Amino acid sequence: MAALRVVATTGSGRTLLNAAKCTHTHKAQMSFASLPKGKKVALTTLGVLTTGGIGLALALQQSVKASDLELHPPNYPWSHNGMVSSLDHASIRRGYQVYKQVCSACHSMEYLAFRNLVGVSHTEAEVKAIAEEIEVVDGPDDSGEMFTRPGKLSDYFPKPYPNPEAARVANNGALPPDLSYIVNARHGGEDYVFSLLTGYCDPPAGVSVREGLYYNPYFPGQAIGMAPPIYNEVLEYEDGTPATMSQVAKDVCTFLRWAAEPEHDQRKRMGLKLLMGSAILIPLVYYMKRHRWSVLKSRKIAYRPPK
Amino acid sequence: MALAKSVYNLLFRRTSTFAITIMCGAIVFERVFDQAGDTLFEQINRGKLWKHIKHNYEEAEEE
Numbered sequence: 001m002a003a004l005r006v007v008a009t010t011g012s013g014r015t016l017l018n019a020a021k022c023t024h025t026h027k028a029q030m031s032f033a034s035l036p037k038g039k040k041v042a043l044t045t046l047g048v049l050t051t052g053g054i055g056l057a058l059a060l061q062q063s064v065k066a067s068d069l070e071l072h073p074p075n076y077p078w079s080h081n082g083m084v085s086s087l088d089h090a091s092i093r094r095g096y097q098v099y100k101q102v103c104s105a106c107h108s109m110e111y112l113a114f115r116n117l118v119g120v121s122h123t124e125a126e127v128k129a130i131a132e133e134i135e136v137v138d139g140p141d142d143s144g145e146m147f148t149r150p151g152k153l154s155d156y157f158p159k160p161y162p163n164p165e166a167a168r169v170a171n172n173g174a175l176p177p178d179l180s181y182i183v184n185a186r187h188g189g190e191d192y193v194f195s196l197l198t199g200y201c202d203p204p205a206g207v208s209v210r211e212g213l214y215y216n217p218y219f220p221g222q223a224i225g226m227a228p229p230i231y232n233e234v235l236e237y238e239d240g241t242p243a244t245m246s247q248v249a250k251d252v253c254t255f256l257r258w259a260a261e262p263e264h265d266q267r268k269r270m271g272l273k274l275l276m277g278s279a280i281l282i283p284l285v286y287y288m289k290r291h292r293w294s295v296l297k298s299r300k301i302a303y304r305p306p307k
Numbered sequence: 308m309a310l311a312k313s314v315y316n317l318l319f320r321r322t323s324t325f326a327i328t329i330m331c332g333a334i335v336f337e338r339v340f341d342q343a344g345d346t347l348f349e350q351i352n353r354g355k356l357w358k359h360i361k362h363n364y365e366e367a368e369e370e
Contacts, residue, residue: 079355084352085355086348086355089355089357089359093360123365265356269345272351273340276344276347
């Protein structure tokens with residue numbers, strides 16, 4: 001309250017107050033209550049019409065947006081959709097297998113290191129074994145030469161191409177995007193990625209797709225440079241899950257969601273605790289408010305006319 | 308009421324014991340609350356967390 005008072009008495013506060021007063025007195029000369037009934041009705045009608053008009057314009061603008069040539073992905077029931085639902089870590093593990101065996105042929109994930117997988121989808125020993133499969137250029141050594149060594153936990157995922165230009169040349173001019181944050185980087189998130197992966201179809205009659213491109217209704221522009229990447233039995237899961245097309249797409253989307261948001265589970269765990277804490281605090285604060293205000297709320301103001 | 312009175316006399320009456328009660332109470336409450344929250348979260352997400360599936364891979368590695 002003291003701070004408020006200070007603000008109200010400073011220069012800027014005073015000008016604001018004065019300005020408010022000016023408009024107020026201006027309106028007071030033709031205040032709503034003193035108008036004749038006909039004018040009141042007219043003004044009210046005008047207000048309602050204006051509000052309705054603005055609402056209609058907004059609604060129309062939304063529907064215009066929805067009618068452009070873009071197919072929006074449906075909302076899929078992801079197992080991590082709920083307010084306190086964690087990611088399915090068995091799915092993340094399968095998704096990593098899909099990324100490694102399918103996606104990583106063209107797509108990099110340059111912000112992910114092998115150590116990130118430890119305790120999320122693989123044990124430390126497993127990740128060490130995975131990392132040792134790749135060769136990393138390191139150095140320089142004592143003689144100033146670069147050398148290759150087997151990968152270790154702190155190495156980042158290997159890139160399929162040394163630079164974007166090489167990636168473009170190898171992919172018909174199209175740059176395969178880095179997948180580290182792809183789920184956050186696209187409208188629709190994992191719904192979009194899932195729809196894109198499973199949404200390839202023949203172009204409708206009258207639509208011709210350029211040589212080397214593929215028709216996908218979910219891709220902005222409908223012509224995508226990526227060939228249909230997954231199909232039934234594109235790989236064999238190590239845990240024996242049937243590798244249907246939608247299962248593969250779902251697993252890789254869960255993996256990409258984890259990659260884009262590694263703090264996902266911790267965030268929801270803290271959210272749950274916040275809700276629990278609020279459940280204790282809010283009733284307490286409500287009770288305190290009622291308690292403090294009970295004096296004001298229960299007072300009676302009596303008018304004693306002068307005798 | 309008798310309990311409240313004895314608690315008051317034992318813990319809250321003197322500032323020294325009152326402060327100690329607050330500090331100990333905070334530690335105990337924090338631990339209980341945190342563990343209750345974790346248990347609830349793991350109960351809600353049973354079978355999805357790494358904690359629930361890691362035994363599958365650790366056993367395989369020991370063989």
